[in-house]
Amino acid sequence: MAEVDVIVVGSGPSAVNAAYPLVEAGLRVTMLDVGNRDTTYEETIPEGPFSELRRTDEQQHRYLLGESFEGIAFGHAGAGAQLTPPRQYVARDAERLLPIVSGSFFPLQSLAEGGLGGGWGAGSPQFCEADLDGFPIRLTDLQPHYEAVAARIGISGAHDDLVPFLGDLQAMQPAVAIDSNGESILRRYQKRRAAANQAGLFLGHPRLAMLSQPLRGRSPTRYWDMDFWSDAGKSIYRPRWTVDELRGFPGFRFVGRRLVQSFTETADGGVIVAARDLDSGRIEELRARAVVLAAGTLGTARIVLRSFQLYGRRIPLVCNPHTYVAMLNANSLGKDARDARHSMAQLCVVHAPDGAQRRFTVGHVYSYRSLLLFRLMKYSPLPFREGMEMLRLLSPSFSVLILQHEDRPSPDKYCALARAGDGGEDRLEVEYALSPSDRAQHDAVETAVLRGLLRLRCVTLRRLHEGNAASTHFAGTFPMSEAPARDDDLTTDKHGRLRRARNVYIADGSVFPSLPSKGLTFTMMANADRIGCHLRTVLRPGSR
Amino acid sequence: MDSDALRREADAFCRYLVDAPPPDALIERYVRANDVLLTEAPSPGDQAVIDFACAHPRSIAMLDAGTALSGKAPLFRKKLLVMMAIVETTPAFVGQTEPRNASLPGLAARLGLSAARMAVNVAAGLALSTAIARRRRG
Ligand SMILES: Cc1cc2nc3c(=O)[nH]c(=O)nc-3n(C[C@H](O)[C@H](O)[C@H](O)COP(=O)(O)OP(=O)(O)OC[C@H]3O[C@@H](n4cnc5c(N)ncnc54)[C@H](O)[C@@H]3O)c2cc1C
Numbered sequence: 001m002a003e004v005d006v007i008v009v010g011s012g013p014s015a016v017n018a019a020y021p022l023v024e025a026g027l028r029v030t031m032l033d034v035g036n037r038d039t040t041y042e043e044t045i046p047e048g049p050f051s052e053l054r055r056t057d058e059q060q061h062r063y064l065l066g067e068s069f070e071g072i073a074f075g076h077a078g079a080g081a082q083l084t085p086p087r088q089y090v091a092r093d094a095e096r097l098l099p100i101v102s103g104s105f106f107p108l109q110s111l112a113e114g115g116l117g118g119g120w121g122a123g124s125p126q127f128c129e130a131d132l133d134g135f136p137i138r139l140t141d142l143q144p145h146y147e148a149v150a151a152r153i154g155i156s157g158a159h160d161d162l163v164p165f166l167g168d169l170q171a172m173q174p175a176v177a178i179d180s181n182g183e184s185i186l187r188r189y190q191k192r193r194a195a196a197n198q199a200g201l202f203l204g205h206p207r208l209a210m211l212s213q214p215l216r217g218r219s220p221t222r223y224w225d226m227d228f229w230s231d232a233g234k235s236i237y238r239p240r241w242t243v244d245e246l247r248g249f250p251g252f253r254f255v256g257r258r259l260v261q262s263f264t265e266t267a268d269g270g271v272i273v274a275a276r277d278l279d280s281g282r283i284e285e286l287r288a289r290a291v292v293l294a295a296g297t298l299g300t301a302r303i304v305l306r307s308f309q310l311y312g313r314r315i316p317l318v319c320n321p322h323t324y325v326a327m328l329n330a331n332s333l334g335k336d337a338r339d340a341r342h343s344m345a346q347l348c349v350v351h352a353p354d355g356a357q358r359r360f361t362v363g364h365v366y367s368y369r370s371l372l373l374f375r376l377m378k379y380s381p382l383p384f385r386e387g388m389e390m391l392r393l394l395s396p397s398f399s400v401l402i403l404q405h406e407d408r409p410s411p412d413k414y415c416a417l418a419r420a421g422d423g424g425e426d427r428l429e430v431e432y433a434l435s436p437s438d439r440a441q442h443d444a445v446e447t448a449v450l451r452g453l454l455r456l457r458c459v460t461l462r463r464l465h466e467g468n469a470a471s472t473h474f475a476g477t478f479p480m481s482e483a484p485a486r487d488d489d490l491t492t493d494k495h496g497r498l499r500r501a502r503n504v505y506i507a508d509g510s511v512f513p514s515l516p517s518k519g520l521t522f523t524m525m526a527n528a529d530r531i532g533c534h535l536r537t538v539l540r541p542g543s544r
Numbered sequence: 545m546d547s548d549a550l551r552r553e554a555d556a557f558c559r560y561l562v563d564a565p566p567p568d569a570l571i572e573r574y575v576r577a578n579d580v581l582l583t584e585a586p587s588p589g590d591q592a593v594i595d596f597a598c599a600h601p602r603s604i605a606m607l608d609a610g611t612a613l614s615g616k617a618p619l620f621r622k623k624l625l626v627m628m629a630i631v632e633t634t635p636a637f638v639g640q641t642e643p644r645n646a647s648l649p650g651l652a653a654r655l656g657l658s659a660a661r662m663a664v665n666v667a668a669g670l671a672l673s674t675a676i677a678r679r680r681r682g
Pocket of ligand 1: 009010011012013014015032033034035036083108109110111112113114115116117119120121122123124258259260261294295296297299300303471472473474508509518519520521522524
């Protein structure tokens with residue numbers, strides 16, 4: 001059996017950023033992934049601004065509604081609400097091959113090349129020192145890797161009021177422009193900044209993995225408002241762009257259609273990975289000096305628990321609770337809305353009554369433009385004709401605030417692997433319940449934020465809790481810790497090495513002991529880069 | 545479901561939403577969308593509302609308003625949603641479906657007018673859907 005230096009499992013944001021420093025150092029790296037891609041829509045979407053395509057493209061229904069009308073689908077949309085037909089490949093096969101049993105947790109999982117990063121919202125705040133409470137690493141450990149990843153993937157943002165909360169980057173590109181709806185809120189905030197800040201409310205540009213300047217063959221955003229539909233120009237970061245770069249290195253090999261089952265360590269220190277070839281059904285074994293697991297928190301949990309035959313063993317799970325708030329922005333009523341805009345978060349809102357030294361709450365404000373009005377009618381108690389007329393008039397002033405709350409482990413949040421009974425796939429059983437005090441705390445924060453936004457003339461229309469897994473920010477299953485290892489210890493050390501193994505590393509959200517009120521993905525990528533950099537010094541002493 | 549009946553629905557619902565008959569391609573799209581998305585058999589109450597709407601297209605505005613409020617006839621409303629999605633993704637109707645800018649007085653006037661029309665339609669629609677339900681039962 002031929003041996004490579006490192007096998008990386010997965011091709012999502014964490015996998016590609018762990019692989020990069022290894023491959024760059026000349027190590028032989030094989031990436032194993034199912035690697036689903038969009039084979040239906042990419043070629044059918046013409047290049048051009050959304051508003052122009054709406055007026056001219058007779059075939060728009062094919063991608064806006066989907067070839068099988070999957071864009072209209074009735075029922076609970078949940079975490080996939082942002083996944084338009086051209087993005088739905090991201091979740092293809094996951095329910096079948098990664099089954100979950102739960103009455104309380106319905107996560108979106110991915111078996112795509114690029115993972116959930118094929119459809120993510122690109123919100124990329126850094127963690128600050130308060131966010132790393134309980135982690136065995138400090139901000140100084142992460143900062144060089146934030147810089148390395150920012151230079152690799154492109155992060156845009158502003159040096160505004162949010163720097164103490166979102167961090168600072170030398171490699172940061174200038175902020176992308178905010179749309180007219182968001183601008184009007186920001187103007188109002190700037191006029192009332194002192195009062196807002198006194199109430200603990202801060203507003204500014206979001207950090208986005210979206211380009212405002214060219215980078216590595218990718219173009220800055222063209223403000224076509226097509227970001228939910230198409231990746232033309234590649235201004236939003238997708239992990240696929242990094243896979244394409246990695247393919248240019250001689251030591252890198254991408255092997256798709258492989259569902260990794262388990263690993264075993266050999267007496268001589270190597271690791272053997274067993275993967276099912278999804279076309280032939282055969283189990284293949286591959287050997288490496290070390291393995292990096294980055295199959296997404298839930299995917300990695302399956303692989304680790306199966307490898308140690310720990311069926312039924314409960315491990316912790318955390319996930320940011322999300323609240324969606326539909327708002328009407330009275331500042332922009334009666335004003336013309338610009339068509340030129342990008343589709344992602346326009347503003348970032350921070351609620352920090354105790355400043356940046358204590359944990360605080362972060363939300364993002366989106367405008368509602370390119371997702372079409374009929375989707376709003378699904379949730380509206382209005383008749384269609386008048387409803388459509390009202391939405392046409394009011395939707396340019398709609399904002400959707402997505403607030404995320406921090407999450408910490410508790411005995412009521414866990415997952416466990418259950419053996420497949422019928423020759424099918426092992427099932428991950430998940431239980432997730434927030435305590436009454438968590439809920440009360442979330443409610444208090446939401447009320448304070450919405451009161452602050454009301455003072456900025458943003459009127460709450462509706463608050464929605466889309467279910468426990470809606471944020472798709474999963475973490476905490478094999479937390480990094482300083483604690484000394486016990487024999488059966490399912491934790492990782494500060495370099496992401498699984499304590500129960502010698503040469504198995506974990507680079508995804510699994511290693512975060514808790515989640516602050518922020519998207520974890522940029523930090524996960526920085527941490528994956530940190531783990532990759534550490535591993536290359538282990539495997540190739542002398543390399544930095 | 546019978547595709548002639550679906551074609552009649554497509555015609556009636558499109559005229560209701562955008563005051564224009566649907567081109568053939570839209571009718572076919574509506575039929576296909578129904579085949580894919582709305583596979584459940586309609587409840588007798590739903591079917592009665594849909595039949596009445598197709599037989600008396602002028603009643604659709606009222607039935608839509610009445611059922612929006614009462615929550616009855618969910619299939620009828622799903623069908624209207626399907627037609628709205630189809631109309632919204634058709635360039636010929638973009639002038640009737642895309643977001644529009646309006647001055648504050650214009651906005652207030654239009655919203656006021658829509659609200660007034662809606663109030664009348666809700667009252668008439670609730671009465672009409674009750675009458676349809678009674679006729680079906682008795
Ligand atoms: C709509 C949406 C919006 C989001 N917006 C944001 C945002 O704005 N900011 C933010 O921080 N986060 C956001 N997220 C979350 C973000 O996408 C995830 O945190 C991130 O993708 C997780 O990366 P990962 O590498 O850990 O795993 P994933 O992205 O889940 O990738 C897992 C990879 O592992 C592979 N894999 C899994 N199991 C196996 C196996 N057994 N064998 C082989 N390969 C396997 C998959 O094919 C895939 O390539 C969003 C997610 C969604 C869905």
